[in-house]
Amino acid sequence: MSSRELVILGTSSAVPTRHRNHNGYLLRWDGQGYLFDPGEGTQRQMLHAGVSASDVHWICLTHFHGDHCLGVPGVIQRIARDRVRHPVRAVFPASGADYWRRLRHAAVFADTAVIEEHPVSGELASTGPLTARRLSHPVESYGYRVQEPPxxxxxxxxxxxxxxxxxxxxxxxxxGSVRGVTLARCSVPKPGQAAAFVMDTRLCDAVFELADGVDLLVIEATFLSGEQALAKEYGHLTAFEAGLVAAQAGVRRLVLTHFSERYTFADEPVFLEEVRRSFDGEVFLARDLMRVPVPRRRR
Structure with missing residues (x-):
C-alpha cells in the first residue's frame, strides 16, 4: 500500500500570524496528492515541507474566502513552470466560477493544459474517489471525503x-470462485480507508456524513466555546463541536486546524481540554509543516 499521510502547510484562519500561515493541506493517498484550500503563501510552504508541484494531482477548494484560495495563482503557475505532465483536477464550488477564473489567470504566465476543472454543485457530488457535500457557511462551501473502495x-x-x-x-x-469454493467462504469484508476534510461550517448533517467512520478527519476549530455565538454567526465550529463530530462519527484520528489569530500556541492546552469534553480518541492540534500519518488499517 502506498504511503498515506497529511502534510500540513498552514493552520491559520482569516489572518495569518507570525507562526501560522494561511490554510494549506496536502493529503498523500496512494500516489495521488490532494491539495486542499491553498491559502496565501502555500507555494512557499510547499518548499519548506519538501512538497513539489509534481506531488499535486488535485486542487480542492471548499469555498472562495481568501484564506482558502489566494494561494491558487502561485500553485498553478508553479505547476506550469515545472512542466507537470499529469492531469491536475481542480474541484471548487460552481457558484464561484468567476472567482476561480480570476485566480486561475491572475497574472501573466506560460499557461498549462493539465488543469482539469470540475465545478461542483448541489448537495452531493462525486468525482472519482472524491465526494463533496454542501456545508453551512455564509458563502457556498463544500467539505470533501476521499474514500477507498471496500x-x-x-x-x-x-x-x-x-x-x-x-x-x-x-x-x-x-x-470469485476456485473449484467451486467462493470468495465469500474464505474471506471477510474489509471496509476501505477514508479521510475527510471539513472547513468553514456550522454544525450540520453533512459534517457528520462526511466524517462518518473515517480514519482521518481534518476539521476546523476556529474558536473556543467562549466564542460560541461568534462561531455560529460567522459559520464556524468550536473545538468542542469538532470533538463532538469526531465522537459521534466514530473518527479514528482527529486533526484540529484553522485557528483564529486571537489564539496562540499557549492556548493549545485549552483547545485540547475542550475536545476532551466530547472526544476521547487520538487528537492532533495542527501546526505548520506537521505531518500526520493516516492510521494503520483495522484488521
Missing part, C-alpha cells in the same frame, strides 16, 4: 481448509 481480507485457515494455496489464492480473488 475490499476483503483473506482468512488463511479457511483457505487451508479448502486446500486453496499458491496461485489459486490470486485466482480466487480475481474471479
Amino acid at each position: 475490499g476483503v481480507r483473506m482468512l488463511p485457515e479457511r483457505l487451508a481448509a479448502h486446500g486453496i494455496r499458491g496461485p489459486e489464492v490470486g485466482e480466487l480473488q480475481r474471479t
